[in-house]
Amino acid sequence: MKLVLIKTTINSRQYDLEVCPNMTLLDLLRDELGLTGTKRGCEVGECGACTVLLNGQAVNSCLVLAPQIHGQEILTIEGLAEGEKLHPLQESFLDHDAVHCGFCTPGMLMSAKELIDHSPNSSEQEIRTAISGNLCRCSGYQQIVDAIHETKDVRSET
Amino acid sequence: MKPFEYYSPQSVTEACTLLAQLGPGAKILAGGTDVLIELRKSTDETAGPVIDISRITSLKGVEESGNTIVIKPLTTHTEILRSALIGTHAPLLKTAAAGIGSPQIRNRGTIGGNIMNAAACADTVPPLIALGARIKLQSSGGERVVALSDFFAKPYVTVAQRGEILVEIRFPKLPPDARSSFIKLGRRNALSISRLSVAAILTRDRSGVITEARIVPGAALPKWHRVADAENLLIGHKPTRELYVEAGKRVSEVMISFTGRRWSTEYKEPVIAVLVRRALEGCR
Numbered sequence: 001m002k003l004v005l006i007k008t009t010i011n012s013r014q015y016d017l018e019v020c021p022n023m024t025l026l027d028l029l030r031d032e033l034g035l036t037g038t039k040r041g042c043e044v045g046e047c048g049a050c051t052v053l054l055n056g057q058a059v060n061s062c063l064v065l066a067p068q069i070h071g072q073e074i075l076t077i078e079g080l081a082e083g084e085k086l087h088p089l090q091e092s093f094l095d096h097d098a099v100h101c102g103f104c105t106p107g108m109l110m111s112a113k114e115l116i117d118h119s120p121n122s123s124e125q126e127i128r129t130a131i132s133g134n135l136c137r138c139s140g141y142q143q144i145v146d147a148i149h150e151t152k153d154v155r156s157e158t
Numbered sequence: 159m160k161p162f163e164y165y166s167p168q169s170v171t172e173a174c175t176l177l178a179q180l181g182p183g184a185k186i187l188a189g190g191t192d193v194l195i196e197l198r199k200s201t202d203e204t205a206g207p208v209i210d211i212s213r214i215t216s217l218k219g220v221e222e223s224g225n226t227i228v229i230k231p232l233t234t235h236t237e238i239l240r241s242a243l244i245g246t247h248a249p250l251l252k253t254a255a256a257g258i259g260s261p262q263i264r265n266r267g268t269i270g271g272n273i274m275n276a277a278a279c280a281d282t283v284p285p286l287i288a289l290g291a292r293i294k295l296q297s298s299g300g301e302r303v304v305a306l307s308d309f310f311a312k313p314y315v316t317v318a319q320r321g322e323i324l325v326e327i328r329f330p331k332l333p334p335d336a337r338s339s340f341i342k343l344g345r346r347n348a349l350s351i352s353r354l355s356v357a358a359i360l361t362r363d364r365s366g367v368i369t370e371a372r373i374v375p376g377a378a379l380p381k382w383h384r385v386a387d388a389e390n391l392l393i394g395h396k397p398t399r400e401l402y403v404e405a406g407k408r409v410s411e412v413m414i415s416f417t418g419r420r421w422s423t424e425y426k427e428p429v430i431a432v433l434v435r436r437a438l439e440g441c442r
Contacts, residue, residue, distance in 0.1 A: 001161035021164030021208065024194065044195050045263055046349050057236070057265040063194045064266070065187065067164055068212060111261065132348030133260025 006070035010035070011079030025064040026050045029076060037077035037106050041135075048134030051107035052076045058114040058133070077106035080113065088151050089113060096147035100138035107134045112148045124149060159198050162206025166213055170325055173211050174298040178321045180207050186323065188212050188232055189266040191259070192275045217270070217325060220244060229327045231270020236261070238269060238282075247331035250338035250357055251285040257342045258282075260349050270324045273306070278313040284357035284376035285340055287383065289329040297321040310381050336361045336370070339440030341433050352377045354430050356409075358437040360392070368392045373405065373437070378413045378430055385409045388434065402438040406431035 003018045010033070019028060026043070029035040029052070038061055041049030045060040052061045053075040080087045089112050092098075099105050108131055115122055115130035122130070127148045128141075136144065165180075167173040177184055183202075187193050187210040197205045211217065217232040220241045227247055229238070238244055238255035245252050258264055258272070258281050272282045273293065283306070291306040295318055306327075309316050318324070332338060338359040344350030355376035363369050371389040374382060388408040395401055410431040414423060 002163060004164055004166075020161070022159040022161050022197070022205065024159075043198070045191055045259070048260065048262060051262055054265075058262050059265050060191075060262045063190045063263075065164075065190060065194065065208075065210070067166065068187075068190070068210065114261070129348075130261055133262040 004067040004070070006067055008069045008072055008074060010074040011076060019066040021065065021067050023066040025052070025054075025061040025066055025069055025074070028066045028069075029061060029074075035076050035078050039103055039106060041103075041107075046135075047104075048107045048111065048131075049104060051110045051134060053110050053114060056114065056117065058111045060133070075110070075113075077109060080109060087113075089116065089148065092147040092151040093144070096143050096150065098139065098143040098147040100136075104134055104136040104138075108136070108144055112151075116148070116151060122149070160200050160202065160205040162197070162204050162208050164206070164208050164210065166210045168213060170214060170216060170296055170323065171298075173209055173214065173323055174296060174321065176209050177323065178298045180209070182320060183207065184209055186211055186274070188271045189234060189268045191263050191267040192271060192277075211323070222247070222331070223328075225331050226328050227331055229269060231273070231324045231327065232268050233270075235259075235264035235267050235269065235272075235282075239264070248285070248289055248329065248338075249332075250288065250340040250359065251282065253340040254281045254285045254342070254355075254357070257340075257344075257350075263349075269327065273309075273327070274316060274318065274324055276310055276314050276316050279352040279355075279377045281340075281342060281352055281355060281376065283310075283382050284355055284374040285338075286327065286329065288338070288357040288359050288372045288374045289332070291327055291329040293324055294326040294328075295319075295322040296325045297323070301325070307383050312380060332359065333361065337441040339437050341437045341440065342376075343429065343433060354378055354426060354433055356430070356433045356437040358434070358441055360397075360438065360441040362397070366396050368395055368397060371405075373409060373434060375409055375413065375430055375434070378409075378426065379416050385412050387412055392438075397438070399435070399439075402435040403431070405438060406434035409434045 039049040041047035043062045045063045050061040217230045219230045221228045235255040235258045272280045287307045340357045342352050342355045357374045359372040361370040371392040373385050388405040
C-alpha cells in the first residue's frame with residue numbers, strides 16, 4: 001500500500017507527513033501525533049466525540065481519511081486554549097458545570113466553537129442544533145447549552 | 159481498515175480514466191460519511207481501491223442558468239442549506255438537507271453521495287424527484303443525462319453503469335407561486351435515519367384552486383416516484399383538510415399496492431397518510 005505525502009496545519013503548526021491511506025484523521029491525531037484530546041467513540045459518525053474543526057467546520061474525524069487533510073487546516077481541542085489561557089468557551093463550560101466525565105467535552109467545544117465563530121449571539125435552539133451531533137451521557141445537555149449561551153468575550157479566530 | 163490503493167484525481171477526465179482502469183472494486187470517495195463506514199466493514203483482502211474525487215473543483219458549486227438550478231455533486235448538505243439560490247428556488251431541498259445527520263455530517267456529506275449511495279432513506283432524493291431533477295453521468299466513454307426518477311433500480315442500486323461518475327444535477331426553478339415542503343419522520347431530532355418522509359409542491363391560481371401538485375414519499379416505495387393518483391385528487395380543487403386527508407390515504411394505498419403488507423405496514427399505513435396531509439398543509 002503506497003503511503004501518501006501530505007502537508008497540513010494542525011493547531012497552527014505545520015506538518016509534513018507520510019500517511020497510510022487506510023487511516024482516518026482520528027487515527028492520525030491520536031495514534032500518530034499523540035493528540036489524544038480528540039476521543040474515539042463510535043467511529044461511525046454518530047456520537048461526535050471525535051469532532052475537530054477542518055477549515056473552521058466541525059467534522060467527525062472518524063469519517064475523514066488521512067490523505068484528505070492535505071493542504072487543509074485542522075483545529076483540535078489541544079489548540080483551543082492559548083498556552084495557559086483558556087478559551088472563553090472553556091471558561092464558560094467550567095463556570096456552568098458543563099464538564100462531568102469529560103468524554104464528550106472536546107467534541108462539544110469544537111462544535112460550539114464553529115457556532116460562535118460564525119454566530120456569536122445564537123439562540124438556545126441554534127445552540128441545540130449546533131451540538132445535535134454530539135452525544136453526552138452524563139449531563140442532560142442543559143449545562144452545556146447554558147455554557148455556550150453565556151460565553152463571554154468571544155473573539156472570532158481564523 | 160484493510161489496506162487499499164488511494165488515488166486523488168484532479169479532474170473528472172482523470173477520475174473516469176482511473177475508474178475504467180481500476181475495475182469494479184473501486185470506490186468513489188467524496189465526503190466519506192457513507193464510504194468510510196463501508197471501508198471499515200470490508201472483509202476482503204483490500205477494501206478499495208479508493209478514488210478520492212473531493213479535490214475536483216469543477217464538481218463543486220450551486221449555480222443558476224436561466225430558469226434552471228445546477229448543483230454540482232460535491233456540494234455538501236451544509237452548502238445546500240446555506241445557498242440563497244436553493245432557499246429561493248427549491249426551499250424543500252433546503253429543508254431536507256438541513257435534517258440530514260448532524261452538523262458534522264452535513265459539513266462533509268455531499269448531495270452526489272446521497273444520490274449515488276441510493277439508500278432508501280436518502281433525504282435529498284424525494285425533493286429532487288418532486289423538482290423534476292435530471293442528472294448527468296460521465297465516463298471515459300462519454301456522457302448521458304437521466305431523469306432522477308428513472309435512476310434507481312432498488313434501494314442501494316442505481317442504473318449507473320460501471321465507470322460512470324455523477325457530474326451534475328439540474329432542475330427547473332420553482333415558479334414564484336409554487337409552495338413546497340419536506341417532512342421527515344425519524345426516531346430522534348438529529349442523527350436520525352428517515353423512517354418516512356414526504357416532499358410536496360403545490361401551485362394555486364389566483365382564486366386559490368390547486369393547479370399543480372407533486373407528492374413524493376420517501377422510505378416508503380421500492381423506488382421513489384411521484385404519486386400521480388394522489389396528485390390528481392387535488393388538481394382543480396381548493397385546499398381543504400378533508401381533501402388533504404384523502405390524498406394522504408391514497409398515497410398510503412399506493413404504497414401498499416407496491417410493497418404488499420409487510421411487517422412495517424401496520425405502522426406506515428396510517429402514518430404516511432398523516433405525513434402527506436401535513437406536508438400538503440405545509441405548502442403555504
